[in-house]
Amino acid sequence: MASAVIRPRAHCFLFAGHVLPMVFAVGRQVRYAHLDVPSFEAVKRSDNGDQKEADYSRRAFTYLMGAGGAIATAQLAKSMVQDFLDTMSASADVLAMAKMEVNLDDIPVGKNVTFKWRGKPVxxxxxxxxxxxxEAAVDVKxxxxxxxxxxRATKPEWLVVLGICTHLGCVPIANAGDFHGYFCPCHGSHYDASGRIRKGPAPENLEIPEHSFEDNRLIIG
Structure with missing residues (x-):
């Protein structure tokens, strides 16, 4: 008795541009498929590249806007400061008042006269x-x-100092103290007739303001 040979019937169909064989058998079904799945890596890389480029563009735009805003803010601040300084700048008449003239003929020898200059005693x-x-004989060391x-006295007969103790800012008394110059009653600082600290807590000599002499006039400031 001849055995029956079951011949599978093969069919083919087209999928995604590829011919795929299909095999069927009588009594049992055998299927297999060999699929060539296309690669999408190139597409992914292209998409990722486009995304990165878009990110870079957005960042560059953000940085550009930030830098532009910072520059504009700096220019505005500069303009405001300049306007403020122009407002605060002293006018010519105010600058003139910053200087004071003293007629030296009005001060006799041996006298100390107090003047008010810029709100400070001189x-x-x-x-x-x-x-x-x-005073010239004092050992400086x-x-x-x-x-x-x-x-301290560019014109020896005239001494010009601020009447403010260098300790805590009290006003010393003229022609007083152990060194015949100035004495601060607040904490006992003694200055000589050159305004130099000789005794007491004051750390420095009396300050000398900017001044000059023109004939018989003293110009302070």
């Missing part, structure tokens, strides 16, 4: 020759704040 002292000689008398 001592103008007309020194006799004996006082000049005494022995001083707490070493300064010669010639440094």
């Amino acid at each position: 001592f103008v002292r007309h020194r006799p020759q004996s006082e000049i000689d005494r 022995s001083l707490r704040h070493p300064q010669s008398d010639a440094e």
